[in-house]
Amino acid sequence: MPIVQIHLIEGRTLEQKRKLVAEVTRAVxxxxxxxxxxxxxxxxxxxxDNYANAGVLVIDKK
Amino acid sequence: MPIVQIHLIEGRTLEQKRKLVAEVTRAVxxxxxxxxxxxxxxxxxxxxDNYANAGVLVIDKK
Amino acid sequence: MPIVQIHLIEGRTLEQKRKLVAEVTRAVxxxxxxxxxxxxxxxxxxxxDNYANAGVLVIDKK
Amino acid sequence: MPIVQIHLIEGRTLEQKRKLVAEVTRAVxxxxxxxxxxxxxxxxxxxxDNYANAGVLVIDKK
Amino acid sequence: MPIVQIHLIEGRTLEQKRKLVAEVTRAVxxxxxxxxxxxxxxxxxxxxDNYANAGVLVIDKK
Amino acid sequence: MPIVQIHLIEGRTLEQKRKLVAEVTRAVxxxxxxxxxxxxxxxxxxxxDNYANAGVLVIDKK
Known part of the structure; x- marks a missing residue:
């Protein structure tokens, strides 16, 4: 029943996603x-351009 | 006031989406x-590659 | 796979919730x-006191 | 700790997004x-084609 | 159409919530x-006990 | 930056929650x-009474 949603910045490889969902599922x-x-x-x-920390978009971070 | 969010695998036709939002709204x-x-x-x-069941991405399901 | 989340103001009866989840599931x-x-x-x-429309909480609506 | 998620129709400029996240952060x-x-x-x-009001997708609104 | 969801630790007063929804709405x-x-x-x-940063629940933060 | 939200049926102990957030964070x-x-x-x-599978609330599952 646990439903996990993970918001993250795009750009992960398929291999990283595979590992992420496998490891998170195991942890749960x-x-x-x-x-x-x-x-x-x-x-x-x-x-x-769709995520901000302290009021500044990631795309604008130096 | 009810706000409904539906997560689903991409690939539905516009006609399916039309029916989905109409029928769900009627149900509510x-x-x-x-x-x-x-x-x-x-x-x-x-x-x-962004949804997993039992720790396995849909793209990797056989 | 469709995962439906419905935000609504509290106060529905158990019977209303039963009907809501049954009808929405059927619609999907x-x-x-x-x-x-x-x-x-x-x-x-x-x-x-946790939902607002037009900047006004429901609890403050006349 | 406040985490804000804003669902909105696509099509805002980068400048609008910059202002949005800055102003919302300030408000919080x-x-x-x-x-x-x-x-x-x-x-x-x-x-x-992914947002509906009153059971009608935005793309179908007149 | 913008739908804003704000996750925050409980304990704000009604007056803080009033100001929060008014100011965020104005910002949007x-x-x-x-x-x-x-x-x-x-x-x-x-x-x-339902929010964690760096793997530690708020209730356990020193 | 990864923000994880986990929906689960209530009733976990504080110890289970501690382990859950620690292990999921490590996995990420x-x-x-x-x-x-x-x-x-x-x-x-x-x-x-707020979660359903196959159109049936958990509270009504036999």
């Missing part, structure tokens, strides 16, 4: 005793 | 007695 | 040809 | 007394 | 030229 | 090479 399974097939992971990629 | 209106114009629906499409 | 199944058991619905209830 | 900082660097803003752009 | 209206009545704001309060 | 750090302090985790607990 081990921590809350859920069966693996109940764990869903959504990756929400953000472009650099 | 009938169930919780909200006026149709208060119901907002967001479709969040995910590519096949 | 019919529109995008997903099996019922793939459809997840999250209800996110908001208290009247 | 002034209202809840958080330090600017704790405020994160995610912009989630929706295409006109 | 001024930045992307949306009418005020189109702006929705959802406040999602998190208890101190 | 190892997979996408982010510094730990950039990883935020939001736990969104759902009561059993």
């Amino acid at each position: 399974v081990q921590s809350v005793d859920a069966p693996p097939e109940a764990v869903k992971v959504i990756l929400s990629e953000m472009s650099r | 209106v009938q169930s919780v007695d909200a006026p149709p114009e208060a119901v907002k629906v967001i479709l969040s499409e995910m590519s096949r | 199944v019919q529109s995008v040809d997903a099996p019922p058991e793939a459809v997840k619905v999250i209800l996110s209830e908001m208290s009247r | 900082v002034q209202s809840v007394d958080a330090p600017p660097e704790a405020v994160k803003v995610i912009l989630s752009e929706m295409s006109r | 209206v001024q930045s992307v030229d949306a009418p005020p009545e189109a702006v929705k704001v959802i406040l999602s309060e998190m208890s101190r | 750090v190892q997979s996408v090479d982010a510094p730990p302090e950039a990883v935020k985790v939001i736990l969104s607990e759902m009561s059993r």
